[in-house]
Amino acid sequence: MFRPLSIFIGTRYTRAKRRNRFVSFISMTSMIGLALGVLAMIVVLSVMNGFQREMSNRILGMVPHATVVGVKPIDDWRPVAEAAMKHPEVTSAVPFTEMEGMLSYKGSMQPIQISGVDPALEGQVSIVTRHIVQGRMEDLKPGEFGVVLGDITARRFRLGVGDKITLIVPEASTAPGGITPRLQRLNVVGIFKVGAELDGSMGLIHVEDAATMQRWAPNQVQSVRLAVKDLYAAPKVSAEVVAGLGDAYRADDWTHTQGSLFSAMKMEKTMIGLLLLMIVAVAAFNIIATLIMVVNDKGADIAILRTIGATPRQIMAIFMVQGTVIGIVGTLIGGVLGVIAALNVSALVGWMERVSGQHIFSSDVYFVSNLPSELQGGDVLLICTAGFVLSFLATLYPAYRAAKIQPAHALRYS
Structure with a gap:
């Protein structure tokens, strides 16, 4: 099946070889970091949605x-x-x-x-x-x-x-x-x-x-x-x-008496979402570091590709594909695990309470006796989109550096 050169080479670079296993390990950690960031955002925002739903039902009821x-x-x-x-x-x-x-x-x-x-x-x-x-x-x-x-x-x-x-x-x-x-x-x-x-x-x-x-x-x-x-x-x-x-x-x-409370809850959710987005941003920085290491490792390969006719745009696309693949896979894994965790977090906390014999959420202290969670498709879509965008943006600078490599200089010192 025909595949463009940039996609073919970019996807091959994501797989480990004998002489660049460390680079592949860094790629894997970047993917795991991105997945954990997306997972944490989905679970935390779902729990906040659950608490907001409980407050709405109780107070506005x-x-x-x-x-x-x-x-x-x-x-x-x-x-x-x-x-x-x-x-x-x-x-x-x-x-x-x-x-x-x-x-x-x-x-x-x-x-x-x-x-x-x-x-x-x-x-x-x-x-x-x-x-x-x-x-x-x-x-x-x-x-x-x-x-x-x-x-x-x-x-x-x-x-x-x-x-x-x-x-x-x-x-x-x-x-x-x-x-x-x-x-x-x-x-x-x-x-x-x-x-x-x-x-x-x-x-x-x-x-x-x-x-x-x-x-x-x-x-x-x-x-x-x-x-x-x-x-x-x-x-x-x-x-x-x-x-x-x-x-x-x-x-x-009700907005005259309780509106400030729900406005504060909405602002709190927004701020926590932005703070958790920093986890995804850190994973995106790891993608930048990974691609820069790959560019340095593949300097000779890039020079050979340039000498046989590859354009700077194609070279740039190769590393953009590699970084985007890491971002997409990490975001999808985190999204799937986050949805599963958000749907079962209440049952998981209940199981932990039964095993430990301790009540994490006591009805005598908190207004709820369990950990509420409400998964919203809009939140999942927004989080996954943010993960895709950040991972794509993280590929631009390393790909630009790869496109600027001069074949003669790279082959002389390879």
Whole structure:
């Protein structure tokens, strides 16, 4: 089968000969280094994707995706919910009231964000009903001022179901200070644990109790909470829903409260990816060193090829082919091993825990009990492309040096 001269000779140079086994060994180490760099990038970025997915599911499963907030308390939330449900991206709409206060128990205090919810409908827009570890969500009944607290808050105050705690809510008044505290005794009817910081900063009460504490009518609510199909479309969806309702409403969404957290996670992934890319860059430098050694070793061969008619461009192509072959093989090996490792890293960590008898990820310390991993094709494609590009760029300088060799000078000192 016909093959161009550059490809034929370049691929032959990648195989070991008796007098250049050291050069071939350096080629192999360059290939292994490139494969390890690609492997590490795929596994680490997949694990970061897994943690980001867990955080998204837990935090954004608790906070509202979007809300339609009334300029004044909403007397009847159902027409607003029906209007919102007409939008194709909205999956659920439920009543919602939010306020901030301080919890006080035996001299200890902590800030808390209280959400007034309807226990019968909350499961449509939140994962909290699936993470109740003590008590029941259904025990939030109007008029009884029950509260469901997070696990961190409960452990901080050493609370259990049946205990009572005081909620202090600021209230505007005509007093000289402008604000007077209002105290409300709450009964702990449940404890949830989603494994995020919300376990220590959020509490749930019945929406009618929230209206009573705000001195509203029992049927009045602050807003209508929406669940949307695409979380990242929540700002657009809420704005479109509010546009059809008029000036009496305004839109809010999760990017205002949690957007900085996910922006930081995205930046962290980018920075770690760039740092890991340095491993691939080091392997590319090894390719440069390998090709320079090959050029020095093959000086006489290059001169003979030039004398029989090979052009500088062909000589340059020979060594570009050799370096590119090293890069392609190393990147493909690293890509395949990285995909396999990313798909099985959770099982591997579980096996290590069983063998060692030690919990690497204890649920008492971390918000996850295993190592999550989510392999994304875009990451694999980007990493492999970076490996190909760096390995190709690494061939340019050695190939240029080979093309500049003068036949007479090389043969004189060979």
